[in-house]
Amino acid sequence: MSDDDGRQDQGIRGGLTNYGDKDFALYLRSSFARSMGLSKEMLRKPIVGIAETGSGFNNCHRTMPELVEAVSRGILAAGALPRPFPTVSLGEVFLNPTSMVYRNLMSMDTEEMLRAQPMDAVVLIGGCDKTVPAQLMGAASANIPAVQLVTGPMMTGRHRGERLGACTDCRRFWGKFRAGEVERDEIDVIEGRLATTAGTCAVMGTASTMACIAETLGMALPGSAAIPAVHSDRLVAAEYSGRTAVELITSQRRPSDIITQHSVENAFRVLMAISGSTNAIVHLTAVAGRLGIRIPDARLNQISDETPVLVDLKPVGDGYMEDFFAAGGVGAVMREIRHLLHLDTIDVNGLTLGDRLEPEMDWVDRRVIRAFDDPVSREGGLIALNGNLAPDGAIFKRAAATPALFETEGRAVVFEGLEDLAKRVDDPDLDIVAGDIMVLKNAGPIAAGMPEAGYLPIPKKLARQGVKDMVRISDARMSGTAFGTIVLHISPEAGVGGPLAAVRNGDIIRLSVAEKRIDLQVSAEEITRRLAEVPKRGGHSRGYRALYERSVLQAPKGCDFDFLTESGTGK
Numbered sequence: 153m154s155d156d157d158g159r160q161d162q163g164i165r166g167g168l169t170n171y172g173d174k175d176f177a178l179y180l181r182s183s184f185a186r187s188m189g190l191s192k193e194m195l196r197k198p199i200v201g202i203a204e205t206g207s208g209f210n211n212c213h214r215t216m217p218e219l220v221e222a223v224s225r226g227i228l229a230a231g232a233l234p235r236p237f238p239t240v241s242l243g244e245v246f247l248n249p250t251s252m253v254y255r256n257l258m259s260m261d262t263e264e265m266l267r268a269q270p271m272d273a274v275v276l277i278g279g280c281d282k283t284v285p286a287q288l289m290g291a292a293s294a295n296i297p298a299v300q301l302v303t304g305p306m307m308t309g310r311h312r313g314e315r316l317g318a319c320t321d322c323r324r325f326w327g328k329f330r331a332g333e334v335e336r337d338e339i340d341v342i343e344g345r346l347a348t349t350a351g352t353c354a355v356m357g358t359a360s361t362m363a364c365i366a367e368t369l370g371m372a373l374p375g376s377a378a379i380p381a382v383h384s385d386r387l388v389a390a391e392y393s394g395r396t397a398v399e400l401i402t403s404q405r406r407p408s409d410i411i412t413q414h415s416v417e418n419a420f421r422v423l424m425a426i427s428g429s430t431n432a433i434v435h436l437t438a439v440a441g442r443l444g445i446r447i448p449d450a451r452l453n454q455i456s457d458e459t460p461v462l463v464d465l466k467p468v469g470d471g472y473m474e475d476f477f478a479a480g481g482v483g484a485v486m487r488e489i490r491h492l493l494h495l496d497t498i499d500v501n502g503l504t505l506g507d508r509l510e511p512e513m514d515w516v517d518r519r520v521i522r523a524f525d526d527p528v529s530r531e532g533g534l535i536a537l538n539g540n541l542a543p544d545g546a547i548f549k550r551a552a553a554t555p556a557l558f559e560t561e562g563r564a565v566v567f568e569g570l571e572d573l574a575k576r577v578d579d580p581d582l583d584i585v586a587g588d589i590m591v592l593k594n595a596g597p598i599a600a601g602m603p604e605a606g607y608l609p610i611p612k613k614l615a616r617q618g619v620k621d622m623v624r625i626s627d628a629r630m631s632g633t634a635f636g637t638i639v640l641h642i643s644p645e646a647g648v649g650g651p652l653a654a655v656r657n658g659d660i661i662r663l664s665v666a667e668k669r670i671d672l673q674v675s676a677e678e679i680t681r682r683l684a685e686v687p688k689r690g691g692h693s694r695g696y697r698a699l700y701e702r703s704v705l706q707a708p709k710g711c712d713f714d715f716l717t718e719s720g721t722g723k
Contacts, residue, residue, distance in 0.1 A: 162401075163199045163233065166270040181270075190233070200227045200397045201271035202236040203262060203287065205278050210243030212280035212359065213303055214350035215381050222387040223275050223301065226394025232272070232401070234394065239265060242282045250603035252629065253700060255282040255289075255435075256713050262290025272297070273397040277390075279303030279352045279381075281632075284362040285435035288371060292407045292442035293716065297400030299500050300372040301393040302363040304381035305473035306351030311342055317354030317473075318347040319633040320466040323607070331615040351381030353473075355466040357632035358435075360473050361428030365436055367482045368422040370410045370499030374508055378477035396500050405502060408443055414494035416440045417455065418505065420447060421492055424459040424532025425485050427468040427551040429632025430640055431604075433534065438710030444718035449536035449545050449708070453668060456532030461551050462488055462522045467635040468551045469528060471520045479517035487513065488524045537639060539669040540679070541625075541651050541661065544643035545708045546670055552635040554621045558665035560637075561673075562589040562623060566657050569594040570605055578612045586614060589623045589661045593652055596627035596645025597704045597711045599689060606630035606640045623663055625670065627652055627707075639663065639670055641707035647689055648706075654682035 161167075164185060168177040185195055202223050206216030224234035240258040242251045266274055276287040279302050291298040308315040325342050328334040334342075352359035363377040373396060376389040416436065423432050433452070440446065447455075462485055465471045471479075486493060487509050495506030522528055533551030550558070565584045567573040573592055576582055584590075590608045594600060606628040610619055624638045627645035644650030651672060655661070660673040672679065692698040703713040705722045714722030 162272055163197055164195050164270055166199070166272065167268065194233050197231060197233040198272040198398070198401050199235055199270055200232045200394065200401075201266070201269060201274040202234055203239050203265070203274060203276045204236050205239055205241040205283055207241035207243060209246040210241045210280055211347070211350070212243065212352045213241060215303055215386070216277065218387060219277050219301065219303065219390045222390035223277070223394040226391035227398055230395045230398035232398045235271065237265060237269065242280060242286065244281045249601045251282045252603065252711065253601035253697070255286045256700070256704070256716065257696060258283065258286035259289035259293075259716070262287050263293045266290060266294035266296055272401045274298045275301055275393050275397050277301045277303065279359055279363075281358040281362070281431065284359070284366055285439060288366065288439045289442050289712070289716075291371075292411055292439055295406050295408050297397065297403075297405060298371065298407055299393045299397045299400070300366040301390055302352075302366065302372065302377065304351050304379050304383070304386045305360055306347060306349040306354050307380055307382060307474055308354050308472050309345040309348040311345045315472065316342070316346050317466065319353050319357065319631060320355045320635070322346050323634055327610070327615065330609065330612055349382050353633055355472055355633050356426055356428055356463065356468070356476070358429040358431040361423065361426065361432045361632055362435060364422055364426055364428065364482050365419045365432060368419045368486065369415045370497060370505070371407065373501070374499065375481060375483055378473055378481040380474050380477060400500060403502060405498070405500065410498060410500065411439065411443055411445070412497060413445050415497040416445050416447060418493050418497060420452060420455050421459050421489055422482065422485060424456045424534060425461060425489055426463040426465070427461045427528070427533030427549075430534060430547050430549050431629055431632055433547055434629070434641065434707055434711055437708070438712040441710050441712055441717050449538065452536050456535050459489060459492060459532040460524065460527030461529040461531070461533050462524065462527050464520055464522065464528050467633055468533065475517070475520045479520035480513055480515075483509070484513055484516045484521045488521070535665070535668055537668050537670045539671040540676070541655070541670045541672045542642045543651065544706060545641070546639050546643065547641045547707075548639050548665065550665055553637040557621065557623055557637040557663075559663070560589065560623050561660060561662045562587050564589055564591045564655050564657060564659040564661050566591045566593065566655055570600060570603070573605070573608065577609055580613055582611055582613070583657075584611055584614065586617070586619045586622065589625060589663070591652070591655050591661070592624070592626035592628060593646040593655070594627075594689070596642075596647050597706065598691075598701050599645060599647025600628070601700070602627070602629050602707070602711060604629050604631045604634075606638055607634040607636060625661070642670070643706045643708050645706065649683055649686065651679055651683070653686045654679045656682070
C-alpha cells in the first residue's frame with residue numbers, strides 16, 4: 153500500500169508498527185485511526201504532532217487547551233493533520249526534590265515519542281522552567297522538523313499600589329517577613345497577589361530566559377518569546393507555529409540545521425544582554441551538547457565581557473515581562489547587539505538572522521530595553537569562575553549581586569547539606585557575622601538533584617540587623633528570579649569528592665570577580681588529606697533516581713545523562 157503521491161513514509165504511513173507485515177500494519181493502523189472519527193481524506197495528509205504538557209500540577213501551563221486548539225487550527229489551515237499527544241509535564245514548585253531531576257526524563261520522553269509516533273513535524277508547547285530545555289533537548293536528538301512554542305509569562309498583580317510578580321517579589325517580601333519588616337497577616341495577603349494569571353514567572357527568570365533563548369536560536373517564531381500567556385497574540389503565535397510546522401515538512405529544515413555553533417553563541421550573547429537566569433547556562437549547554445556543540449568557559453566569559461546588560465527587568469532591574477513585550481522584546485535586544493551576532497544563522501522560517509533584523513523597529517521603549525551605548529551595565533550579567541574550589545568551574549550572576557562584595561575574603565560558615573541548612577540557619581547561637589561566607593555542600597546533581605537551594609537565606613539574626621546580602625557559595629542552582637552575591641554550580645560537586653567537600657568552618661575563602669576566581673585558602677595537600685576523610689555517600693538503589701545518579705553529568709556538561717549526549721559518553 154502506498155500513498156497516492158508516492159510518499160510512502162509520510163503521515164500515517166510513517167514508522168509502522170512491526171508485525172512482520174507492513175501492509176497489515178498500515179491496514180490495522182488505519183482502522184484504529186478511523187475509530188477516532190478521522191476520514192480517509194484526512195488520513196492521506198501529513199501529520200504534525202503537538203507535544204502538550206498540561207497538568208493539574210503545572211500552573212504555568214493552564215492555557216494548554218487553548219494553545220493546542222490554536223496550533224491545530226494553523227496545522228489544518230496549512231493542509232496537515234494535527235495530532236496532540238502528552239508528555240511529562242514539569243511544574244517547578246510542585247516537584248520533589250526538584251524539577252531538575254526530571255528534566256532529562258522529560259527530554260527522553262519527548263525524544264522517544266517523536267521517534268516512535270507517526271509525525272512529519274512537531275510543535276512543542278512548554279513554558280515552566282525545565283520544560284522548554286527538555287523539549288529542545290529531545291527535539292535536537294530526534295532531529296525531526298520542530299517548532300518551539302512557549303506558554304508565555306503571567307501578568308503582574310497589585311498590592312497597595314505596587315506591582316507584584318512571581319517570583320522575585322515572592323523572595324523580596326519573604327525576606328522582609330524573615331527580617332520582621334512584614335507581619336504574618338500581610339504576607340498572607342501578598343501570597344494571593346503574587347501570581348494572579350496563567351503563565352510563567354512575570355520576571356526574567358528561567359522560564360522567560362529559555363523562551364528568549366528558543367527565539368534567539370531560531371527554534372521559536374520571531375517575536376513570540378515575550379507575549380503574555382493571556383494576550384490574544386499568544387494564540388496568534390500558536391496558530392502561526394502550526395502553519396510553520398507544516399511548511400517544515402516540505403523544507404525538511406531540522407533542529408540540527410538551526411541549532412549550530414553560531415546560533416548557540418548568539419543565544420549566549422542574548423542571555424548576557426537580558427541578564428537572564430544562571431540556570432540557562434546549564435540548559436543551553438545540555439541542548440547544545442545533544443548536537444556536539446560546546447562553548448568553553450573562556451569563550452563564555454569573553455562573550456559576557458563584550459556584551460552589556462540592556463534589559464531593565466527584575467530581578468536585575470525594575471520591569472516585568474509584560475513591559476519587555478511592550479518594549480520590543482527579543483528582536484529589539486538583538487538589533488542593539490547586531491554587530492556582535494552571527495547573522496548567518498537560520499530560523500524555522502528559513503530566514504537568516506541578518507534578514508530578520510534588517511527592518512528597523514518602529515519604536516523601542518528605552519526605559520526597558522536600553523541602547524547599546526546606554527546600558528544597564530557595561531558587562532554581561534553572568535560569568536564563569538574557576539579556582540581551587542571549583543576546578544571545573546562555577547557560575548556567578550554579577551548583574552544581580554552587590555558590587556561591594558565582588559572582592560571578598562571571609563570566614564566560611566559551613567552547612568553540610570540541605571537538612572543541616574534548614575536546621576541551623578536560624579539558630580540564634582549560629583556563629584556567623586555579616587562578613588562571613590555561607591557555604592552549602594552536597595546540593596549538587598548527584599547528591600541532591602541540584603535544587604534551587606543556592607539562594608541561602610540570610611540568617612534571621614543577621615536579617616534583623618539589616619543585612620541584605622552576603623557571599624553564598626554552593627554546588628546547587630538558584631532560581632532565575634533570585635538575586636544576591638551567590639556562587640553556584642561549583643564543579644565537581646561535594647557529593648562526588650570535589651574540593652567543596654573539604655571546606656570546614658573557619659576556613660578563609662576568597663572571591664574575586666575581577667579575576668573570575670573562587671579559592672579556598674588552604675594548601676592542596678591539606679585539601680587532599682581532608683577529602684580522603686570524607687565518607688562515601690549512599691544513593692538510590694532502584695528506579696529512575698538510581699539511573700539519574702549513575703548517569704547524570706556535572707553542571708559544566710549541562711547535567712545531561714552521559715548516554716544522551718551526541719557521543720553517548722558525555723565527553
